[in-house]
Amino acid sequence: MTHKLVPRRAILLLIAAALVLPIVICVILAAGAVLSAMGDTLGLAVLQRIALAVGILWAIDLVSLLVVLALNTLADDTPSNDHEPLDS
Numbered sequence: 001m002t003h004k005l006v007p008r009r010a011i012l013l014l015i016a017a018a019l020v021l022p023i024v025i026c027v028i029l030a031a032g033a034v035l036s037a038m039g040d041t042l043g044l045a046v047l048q049r050i051a052l053a054v055g056i057l058w059a060i061d062l063v064s065l066l067v068v069l070a071l072n073t074l075a076d077d078t079p080s081n082d083h084e085p086l087d088s
Helices: 008-038 041-076
Strands: none
Touching: 008 041
């Protein structure tokens, strides 16, 4: 039996965010390109800042996912048989 520190739902949420946030960034930047083509430089600047903020959230999500998966791996209470006994 293994004991996990982080619930499975939290891990699934982090994975979903890791997959969705890059798509959101692309859509925001594409909308900014459309606004730029229409001559709205202020709208482009705003959307670029929003895309930057979402990119920062994505980086935080990826680091959090890495830490959570590492914690769950370390919390696995099954003993490791990688080492041989010393008194053989």
